[in-house]
Amino acid sequence: MNASRSAQPWVPTLEEVAALAGVSSSTASRVINGSPRVTESTVARVNAAIAKVGYVPNRAARSLARRSTQTVAMMIPERTAEFFADPYFAEVIQGAAMYASSTEYSLTLLIESENDPEKTHQLLRRGNVDGALILSHHSASSSYRELARTLPVVFGVRPPGETGEEIHVVDVDNTAVGALATQHLIDRGRRRIATISGPLDTTAGQERLQGWRDALSAAGLEELGSEEGDYTPSGGAAAARRLLDAGVQMDALFVASAQMAAGALGVLKERGIRVPDDVAVATVDNNVFSTSASPQLTTVDLHTAAKGAAMMATVVRLIRGEQLDAEAALPLDLVVRESTGC
């Protein structure tokens, strides 16, 4: 039953390191934590002892004494399968994990409870983390606003319902994303540009749609038609069908995510509509959905891994109580491929 006891074999302790170096554990601790008030020779002896026994500080003891856990939680929406199926999220996690590995913080995955914010709250307290990263798109994220008042929290998307509270968001300028893709379609000479938007109960969904509008209006073009999708391939397919069934005569289509674009592409093919000849398609996300589609999709590269890293960097600074400089804008690049001709 207490096999867990015997699982940890021989782990040297601070006291042993100190004894080996001939100092008190207080001093050994100071060396480990880089205190300036230690003699050079002492530092050397302690470090030698550490190296000799392969000392690694016990996290739990350190956390308890410091009252901080050196752990950041990545909150995962309850519908984990869908979440992980989206390469977008995998990329964010990758970036965050990568950045974390360059710090003292470790990343832990916590699955949130969608319909019970209190449970999630508990989870975070149970998890005893120093900060949290929030990626969910939907209502749940707004319940984190409250949490953000007591714990460093960084959002990957702006939660809906602006309330004036100061929250930390690391995200691209989604209006610019929509405008960039749409402008490219315009530059390609297209004039009848429809769109498949993201969910309109998310700020990203609204903003990319707004970007489409802005670009059209700046070019004096009309808003041909827009249908709402849910960021999944089947949602994109359904939206494409609705557009076509409504008789929209488009020569271009801006799809707010590559997953949806993949679905839409299938419908266009099904209906005998050629891409890019009949309809040029531009989308968002530079991942497998845009590169392995046929034709390959012109897309806005969101540099998603960099975003994950930036989220992690931001939460670490919040935890440390550092001053946050003006939110660095995340980069945005248009990657031109076959789907918008050449």
Add this chain to the structure above:
Amino acid sequence: MNASRSAQPWVPTLEEVAALAGVSSSTASRVINGSPRVTESTVARVNAAIAKVGYVPNRAARSLARRSTQTVAMMIPERTAEFFADPYFAEVIQGAAMYASSTEYSLTLLIESENDPEKTHQLLRRGNVDGALILSHHSASSSYRELARTLPVVFGVRPPGETGEEIHVVDVDNTAVGALATQHLIDRGRRRIATISGPLDTTAGQERLQGWRDALSAAGLEELGSEEGDYTPSGGAAAARRLLDAGVQMDALFVASAQMAAGALGVLKERGIRVPDDVAVATVDNNVFSTSASPQLTTVDLHTAAKGAAMMATVVRLIRGEQLDAEAALPLDLVVRESTGC
């Protein structure tokens, strides 16, 4: 600087709960840990107090006292971008995280050092975890064999170099995987079946190849040709090119992963070879690479999320010192789609 101190606002402690319930913290602790030696009425009072103040145990203190961390590490290969780009791994992580959320254990992501096993070793000790899950395919994984002697470790793939040591592997029967896909091709009436294998320095790569051989030999067919890939789309494309350039006249192709199959499909199309008419294609992994390929790919569904869950379940049992029953075989299903005709 010590803003982290003020970050945690008001967190009730065991002692406070105990006081509120009118018992000692020893007793309160017993209630929390489900000790049988407590009066019913005491249990009720303590639980009421817990609910009232929203008490959540401090993980660090508990870990320190119990000498166990309730944390399991998922080791991520250093090349994180490639790793996370493979939906296979995302799915394993998903399953493991999901299972973890139903236990007291939490999952933390640790990035391993490929060329410095000692560093990884340190990482695990620094991470102070109770167990580890290993997913990497290559040599690095063999360095974990040693680790497995002192820490509960579960492998997602059998590390190369059998040495008779007892290690815990949760994986499908990869020989069966190769045989299942190949047999399907045979059942479809194909007789000239080539293969694109996984890396042959991995046991999974070897075994799927062996499965192909077994099925062919059982059917009295010859081994037409095999090329090695690296599980990436470009690796699959390159292998397909080598096969074709060598003049192999196949009527079917077994590709050991969907990512490679996606790449191979592009090459076949490029060369004007029709799928499935000229060449039927069967692969492995039921994910976006098989469903969004065109034509959609017949594949062996590995139930990868279930595998992640099983890995987590296994490591938890190891940690608890439980007796492991005979390794439950992971399920395996053939999903028939367009790429093998009908």
Add this chain to the structure above:
DNA sequence: CTGAAAGCGCTTACAG
């Protein structure tokens, strides 16, 4: 610059 002591918040023999 260094050490003795207290304390972080739990768990768990040991008595009773």
Add this chain to the structure above:
DNA sequence: CTGAAAGCGCTTACAG
């Protein structure tokens, strides 16, 4: 069944 006490392995004022 319950409580007082010791201890888990660190950190950090407080003295010196």
